[in-house]
Each structure stands twice: as C-alpha cells, then as structure tokens.
Amino acid sequence: MTLSFAPATDPSLPLYVLQQSELAGWLENQPDHVHSWVSADGFSAALGQTVLVPGPDGKPEFALAGYGSAAKRARKRFPLAAAAESLPKGTYRIASGIPANVLEAECFGWLMTGYAFDRYAAQIAANAALVAPEGVDAKRIEIMANAEALIRNLVNTPAADMGPTQLQQAIEDLAQEFGADVSVISGEALLDQNLPMIHAVGRAAEQAPRLLEMNWGDSGPKLTLVGKGVCFDTGGLNLKPGASMGLMKKDMGGAANVLGLARMIMALGLELQLRVLIPAVENSVAGNAFRPGDILTARSGITVEINNTDAEGRLVLADALALAHEDAPNLLISMATLTGAARVALGPDLAPYYTDDNKAAETLARAAETIADPVWRMPFHEPYEAMIEPGIADLDNAPSGGFAGSITAALFLRRFADDSRYVHFDIYSWQRRKEPGRSKGGLGQGPRALLAALPELLGL
Structure with a gap:
C-alpha cells in the first residue's frame, strides 16, 4: 500500500x-x-x-x-x-x-x-x-504518510509474526531500500560484545535477543536514534495479568517509531549521519529468565538491582544508550513504550518527552504544533534521583512506591546517555478508537515533530 x-x-x-x-x-x-x-x-x-x-x-x-x-x-x-x-x-x-x-x-x-x-x-x-x-511539499507529505504506515504496520502485527527475527528483517528491508548498512549482534555474542542487559532480558525467549544497528549517510552532524524493541512483554517472572498483556505486541512501538523517523530522514536525503540502534528481545518466562533480586552489570559498568522483571525496557535501552554515547553523537534520541505512568499523567494522545536542552524543547514544541503531532515536555526532576538508587547497587530498575514512574524511568535512562545531548520519548503508540485519519491500532507519536525540528536542532 x-x-x-x-x-x-x-x-x-x-x-x-x-x-x-x-x-x-x-x-x-x-x-x-x-x-x-x-x-x-x-x-x-x-x-x-x-x-x-x-x-x-x-x-x-x-x-x-x-x-x-x-x-x-x-x-x-x-x-x-x-x-x-x-x-x-x-x-x-x-x-x-x-x-x-x-x-x-x-x-x-x-x-x-x-x-x-x-x-x-x-x-x-x-x-x-x-x-x-x-x-x-507533496513529496514530503507522501514520505511522512508512508513512514506512518510503516509504523502502524509494525505495531499492528502480532508477536507471532513480529518477533526479534521479523524486526531484524524490517530493518534490513528498510536499509536495502535506501542503501544503508545493517549489522546484528545476536545471542551469546551480546555477552562477547559487552551488551549484557540486552542478553539478560531476552535470553529466556525462543528467538535470540539481538542488537540491530543501521547506519546511513557519511557527512553532516551525527544523529543516533534508539528504539525499544521488546516484541512481546509477558512481564517475565513478575508475570503480567492476562488483561495487561492484551496490547503487549505494541511494546516494540519505540522501535517502530524510530524506523518511521529513519525512513523519513533517508527518503528526504537529509545531510546527516544517521545511526539507528534497536535492542530486539522478547521478555519471556523460562528457567533461565532473569529474576527479581538479580543484580546486573550494564555495558557502562553501572550495576542495576532488578526489583521488577516487568521494567525490562529500560534495561535493554540502557546498553544501547551506553553504546550510542561512545560515538559522541550531536543528538541522541530514544523512543519507547516505556511506562504506564506516562499514560496516567498525559493520557494516550500526548507524547511525553524529556530533555535538559531548553532550546531543543522550544524547537520541538513549535514543530509539533505545525505538523499536528503533539508532544509535551516532562521534567528530569533532580530530587527524584535518590528514588532510583537502592544502595545495594548503583541503580534500581523499579523503585517502590509507585510515584513518578515515568520520571524515574527517564532519569534511569539519562544515566546511560551520560553527557550526550539527549531527548527521550515515553510514548503509547496506540490509537484506542478510530478517529479521522487515525485508524484504531498502531500509531506514530513524535516522529513528524522530530523531523520538523531536526533542521534547527542539528543546523541542517
């Protein structure tokens, strides 16, 4: 189509x-x-x-x-x-x-x-x-529409047909269309390449966990996109109730939105160096699943106490963000269907995002309004840093108490982005009922706003 x-x-x-x-x-x-x-x-x-x-x-x-x-x-x-x-x-x-x-x-x-x-x-x-x-600009609008269709198709596809293997195929197909390069680190090789938390989260699934990487462009500023690719999330040993698993095929919505944005960038031929990182896993239950109480060591050397195996998205993103930071990108963006707390705060229609860069926030706000892709800035609230520090390890993946869940998750991720110029989106990527121009099901949230903001964000 x-x-x-x-x-x-x-x-x-x-x-x-x-x-x-x-x-x-x-x-x-x-x-x-x-x-x-x-x-x-x-x-x-x-x-x-x-x-x-x-x-x-x-x-x-x-x-x-x-x-x-x-x-x-x-x-x-x-x-x-x-x-x-x-x-x-x-x-x-x-x-x-x-x-x-x-x-x-x-x-x-x-x-x-x-x-x-x-x-x-x-x-x-x-x-x-x-x-x-x-x-x-008819060409630009068509490019955005077909990128949105890609996002919706990926999110709408059930996990039986959209596991890590199929997500890898999706990125390979996209790379082939635009002449990009793809590399994959899979299974035990994740340990050899120092991506231990991606391995830990996905090792219990039938399809091996993997880090998918796509690179395109050889000049201009460096833009790195990191998308959460949890193709299905049972909750692991902290098993979700059945009703809570109903939409978990969309837990790779961050990866889908990142691929949609990447498609727009490549189709428009923007002069930048694009890097896409997608940790693709399934969070499953088996004898070798990671456990509550485990302490994992991330790529960056930070130790993480696992207090809930259902807070797995931030773990796989952490290794990918640490890898991204090592390349010193001019702009680092992560997108993830990360927390229910974000939905409680803003509902399903607004895409919350976090950044310490006030200029970037102002640019995003203006861009989102012009393109009808609404976003809303949330705070990296420094006093909450203590909530993600359990004492027994450097970080807690699921602070107790239930307060500020989206903020504490964003603060967790910021530790791994380190001093990069960083923007994090905690999206829903789902349309609950049909609306004009928005079919029920998978939905892009944030990519068009980001595309409109990139010229100012990166000086293109």
Missing part, C-alpha cells in the same frame, strides 16, 4: 471547505439551484459533512465539506479527514477553506484515511483521492 496524492492531471472535483459560520454567507452568493440542493440535502457544514452538488447536466459540479466550528476542530487531530472519509470515491482538489498554517497537516491526515491494516483480513479504507494543493 502506497499513500499518495492523485496526479494533478486527473479529472477532479473542486472541494469547498466551509465552516458552519460561513455557510449562510456562502449560499447567498450561489445560484438558486445550488441553494435548493444544499438545503434539501440538510448540509449544515458540520464537521465531516459532505455533499456533491450537481450542475445543470445532473453531473457533480463540485463538492462541499463541513469544517464545523473552531471548538469542534480543536477536538480532532485532522478535521478535514472526517470529510475525506465520507466523500464518495473520486478525485478532489481543495478550492478554498483550509488555512495555510494547517494545510500540510490536513493533507497528511487526508492521505492517512487511505491506510488500512489488511494483512490478515480485508479492511475498508477511504477512497477519496486528493490532488496536492499548491503551496505544499
């Missing part, structure tokens, strides 16, 4: 997008037959309403799309996508009604109405095509 705009040469219907407050004034300037048709249809310009208006020959002459009110639009990520999903099959071009500052985001949302995860059963996607409006 490729998401794209319709060729500009295709026959298309003009689409007039109207707010509810504009409808009466617009109708006053229309011929009687238009006024009568729109009134008879009951079109009120409510968000998502559409109507095809015929010409004198009875054939559709143009279409109207309701854009609702500002209050209603504020509740939707992609308001125009609501209309795109209700339009009959055909090709349309926006004639008026979309403000320039949201046009790119609305076009992206329209393209995403064509997404459907149909690997296992037929699914219905919207089939209204759009001609790219003047003034937008």
Whole structure:
C-alpha cells in the first residue's frame, strides 16, 4: 500500500471547505439551484459533512465539506479527514477553506484515511483521492504518510509474526531500500560484545535477543536514534495479568517509531549521519529468565538491582544508550513504550518527552504544533534521583512506591546517555478508537515533530 496524492492531471472535483459560520454567507452568493440542493440535502457544514452538488447536466459540479466550528476542530487531530472519509470515491482538489498554517497537516491526515491494516483480513479504507494543493511539499507529505504506515504496520502485527527475527528483517528491508548498512549482534555474542542487559532480558525467549544497528549517510552532524524493541512483554517472572498483556505486541512501538523517523530522514536525503540502534528481545518466562533480586552489570559498568522483571525496557535501552554515547553523537534520541505512568499523567494522545536542552524543547514544541503531532515536555526532576538508587547497587530498575514512574524511568535512562545531548520519548503508540485519519491500532507519536525540528536542532 502506497499513500499518495492523485496526479494533478486527473479529472477532479473542486472541494469547498466551509465552516458552519460561513455557510449562510456562502449560499447567498450561489445560484438558486445550488441553494435548493444544499438545503434539501440538510448540509449544515458540520464537521465531516459532505455533499456533491450537481450542475445543470445532473453531473457533480463540485463538492462541499463541513469544517464545523473552531471548538469542534480543536477536538480532532485532522478535521478535514472526517470529510475525506465520507466523500464518495473520486478525485478532489481543495478550492478554498483550509488555512495555510494547517494545510500540510490536513493533507497528511487526508492521505492517512487511505491506510488500512489488511494483512490478515480485508479492511475498508477511504477512497477519496486528493490532488496536492499548491503551496505544499507533496513529496514530503507522501514520505511522512508512508513512514506512518510503516509504523502502524509494525505495531499492528502480532508477536507471532513480529518477533526479534521479523524486526531484524524490517530493518534490513528498510536499509536495502535506501542503501544503508545493517549489522546484528545476536545471542551469546551480546555477552562477547559487552551488551549484557540486552542478553539478560531476552535470553529466556525462543528467538535470540539481538542488537540491530543501521547506519546511513557519511557527512553532516551525527544523529543516533534508539528504539525499544521488546516484541512481546509477558512481564517475565513478575508475570503480567492476562488483561495487561492484551496490547503487549505494541511494546516494540519505540522501535517502530524510530524506523518511521529513519525512513523519513533517508527518503528526504537529509545531510546527516544517521545511526539507528534497536535492542530486539522478547521478555519471556523460562528457567533461565532473569529474576527479581538479580543484580546486573550494564555495558557502562553501572550495576542495576532488578526489583521488577516487568521494567525490562529500560534495561535493554540502557546498553544501547551506553553504546550510542561512545560515538559522541550531536543528538541522541530514544523512543519507547516505556511506562504506564506516562499514560496516567498525559493520557494516550500526548507524547511525553524529556530533555535538559531548553532550546531543543522550544524547537520541538513549535514543530509539533505545525505538523499536528503533539508532544509535551516532562521534567528530569533532580530530587527524584535518590528514588532510583537502592544502595545495594548503583541503580534500581523499579523503585517502590509507585510515584513518578515515568520520571524515574527517564532519569534511569539519562544515566546511560551520560553527557550526550539527549531527548527521550515515553510514548503509547496506540490509537484506542478510530478517529479521522487515525485508524484504531498502531500509531506514530513524535516522529513528524522530530523531523520538523531536526533542521534547527542539528543546523541542517
């Protein structure tokens, strides 16, 4: 499935997008037959309403799309996508009604109405095509849409078909498409290469744990992306209740989002040196599973007391971050479906992130707003450092008490990023119910905001 705009040469219907407050004034300037048709249809310009208006020959002459009110639009990520999903099959071009500052985001949302995860059963996607409006970078929007489709496909695929082996195949396929290099450290070789915590977390699974690495580009600033690739998380010996395992196929959502961002960077040909690190494991139960009370030594030499084997994501990320730091990147970004505490704090729709770099935070906030990919800064709160220091080891992977769970996890990871310029995302990567432009299931959170921010973050 490729998401794209319709060729500009295709026959298309003009689409007039109207707010509810504009409808009466617009109708006053229309011929009687238009006024009568729109009134008879009951079109009120409510968000998502559409109507095809015929010409004198009875054939559709143009279409109207309701854009609702500002209050209603504020509740939707992609308001125009609501209309795109209700339009009959055909090709349309926006004639008026979309403000320039949201046009790119609305076009992206329209393209995403064509997404459907149909690997296992037929699914219905919207089939209204759009001609790219003047003034937008059509290629960039298509690249973002297809990267988002990659993210959704990876997260939606169940663990039986998306284990460490299949995640390795996904990164190899991406590398082949763009001429990148891939290397893999797997199984016992993780111990030989001093990646002990990745090995410890994944050693009980049938598929061997591994570190996946992709490198692309030979000039420009160094950008390293680290994505959590826990392909299924039982909780280990701290076994999750059945209900809590229901969405654990998405515990590799950090890896999926990192690969989506990497795809955008490579497809756009940004002048930078890209490195992607994905620790790919399954957190399973077996006789050789790591245990509560164990003390592990990370790549960096930091010792970690295991007080909950269900806090495994930060362990595999720790080794990957320590490896990333050794290369002195100009910017280090980690993405992970890490804590339920982040969902309690911000819910499923906002992507929380952490950084000590105030300028980077300001840049991300501006970029996220322009591209409808909302993010929210959380604090590296220094007084909580003591909460992750158990005494018996340097760090505790699961501090008791239940307070500030997302913050303490981020502080844990920061120890391994050391003095790197570091941004950490604690994402959900899941859409709980269908919304315009956002199908139920896997979801990208943060990659488009990061892409928009990279020129300023890295001086591109």
